[in-house]
Amino acid sequence: MGQRHQAFIIARIKPYGSSAAKYRCIAAYDNGWCYGSLPLRAAHRVLCSVRQPQNAEVIREELRSIDGKYGRYDAGPEMPAAACPFIVALLADNWDIGLAPGNILLTGSSLKGSMLEVDMHLWDSDIDNDDGYTVIDVTNPEDPAYCFIGSARRDPEDARRYIRRYYWFPGDAIPDVTSADGSYVVEALPTEPEAPDERDLALRRYENGYLPLINHFQDVRLLDASAIREAWFPEEEKEDGNVGNDGEGESDEDGGPGDELKSEGGEGDKSEEGAEQYQTHSAIVTSVPSLVDISLRKSLVRAIDSGETGALEDMPWLSERMGIVEEILDALSPFPDAALPFLQRLAKAKKYRGTSLDLAGYPLTVSQIISIATTLPEIHSLNLSMNSTLDVADVREVLARLPSLARLVLMNCPSLEADELVQLVGDHPELFRHMQSIVHPAFINISNSSVWAGMPVRMVVVAFRSLSRYAGISFPLVTPGVLIQGLLDLLTFKEDLTAGASLYMHGKRALEVAFASLPRASGTPWTERTLARPFLFPKAPSHRHTSDCWMLYVSTASFPPDLKDDMGYAFLQLQQTVLSDGEERAVTWRDFLLHDLRSFMRTTEQQGYPSVPEDLAGALEGAIEKNKLPVYTREQILESTGGR
Structure with missing residues (x-):
């Protein structure tokens, strides 16, 4: 079915x-x-x-x-x-x-x-x-x-041929799908509508809907x-036995992505070369290097080996040959301090885009990382993947020294133990106030819940679809902006009549995806969002939370109609009670301070979290008003959960 x-x-x-x-x-x-x-x-x-x-x-x-x-x-x-x-x-x-x-x-x-x-x-x-x-x-x-x-x-x-089996297109000569011997029609395509009004409707749908959609695939x-x-x-x-693990057949000379995709960043001829290589399965023809290039290679290697790099560092024409510089730096392990000036120039030329710095593949020490990062304008995203020497102490120093950092990519770092990274997140919350995402296997696992056991829970979203059913997701690290963007996207679903009704049936999936990405700059399409979804962990509200935990409690159910009176939202600041003997009682969500949107933003900023962009906050306020979403009272929250 x-x-x-x-x-x-x-x-x-x-x-x-x-x-x-x-x-x-x-x-x-x-x-x-x-x-x-x-x-x-x-x-x-x-x-x-x-x-x-x-x-x-x-x-x-x-x-x-x-x-x-x-x-x-x-x-x-x-x-x-x-x-x-x-x-x-x-x-x-x-x-x-x-x-x-x-x-x-x-x-x-x-x-x-x-x-x-x-x-x-x-x-x-x-x-x-x-x-x-x-x-x-x-x-x-x-x-x-x-x-x-x-x-x-x-x-x-292609896209046109696939969608054509469902709809009539004017002037389309694509034939029906027939059997191998041509004796019968396997798949008949829709024909031109006979009624004029039906034909006009089909034309409008084609011109305004299907044709623009097909055009999305023209350059793919x-x-x-x-x-x-x-x-x-x-x-x-x-x-x-023609296909298998024997390695026979045509192949790229360099093998797989471990060789060919090293820190490309999608920039320049290297990416285009790789795309052509995969498309044609043919060898890459390289040009013969000029005498100037040969001389530059030798001079760079000699200067780095001797530590006397001053004569080459300031040469203006060096920027025209960053490809040669990159090849030489890629081969260095360990990475000498003498090569840092060249990596700094390479970073400014190719590795730093917007507020993102890509240092993947370089075995840099933490002092070298900081040295490069501090020569650049503000960095929000840093990729340190494939660093064979990076450990948890280095990560701690990077976070402490780069307070503007919001996203850190730590993939394929063999010296970085997952349990040590999780413990760092739990033991030093002050280091992670500004972090929206850490991309590491410990945080992107979606199949083995055992790795989540030691995760701290700093913010929780609980969305009720009815009085007895809820969907919950938890964040080991997050900023208020992520929650606000997620709630805005969730309310966007509700504004659409069809999707709003579907929230009652598909609320859990909507919740997962709405809070799955980082905040978007104003005007950025949803399809161009930065994904962070796998660091979300489902948790029941009764699970233990950190002492500074927040909870977004929301119900946007619009179907069936009798649930409309239960719609609302609130930010709950969970409290930790100190008993008379001085012992701290575990945090539960029955002990909380109630906040609306603006109060939540003020309080989290006082706690050290980054401020929420005003355009994002204003957009959410508009959506809350449009959807007529009231702030829950304490009594409503406790009553809807049975006082749990």
């Missing part, structure tokens, strides 16, 4: 025991109500999120983390369904939820319940499929590729049949 559609993320990575990169599925998701234009809209949302620079850097790191680690299908080791939790969440959240103005979509009920095994076959008979498949290639996140595949055929289709590469065969090889190829 339903309109089932499956979506897959693929990438070229090296299988276990092989030096040759091969396409394989790394994330798979099922949606029970996805047909017509909906797969195109969902795929467009996924592609936008994949290309977003801060999302792309995490995707690259997850690809590195699985490169060479798992076998292909029947060959072990087997890849878990959530081996790439960030990528899985990106796919799932964008597939279930859409928040574009005038086109709000709310579906799905459970991320975990809809995840599929990544080793399943594309045409697995055990999985119901009514409306085809979507495949997206994220090998190079800055240049992803896509295709659709209909249920009745296995050839990749289309996957060909060879990529699909490589990712999901037919059974007869496995039997013949």
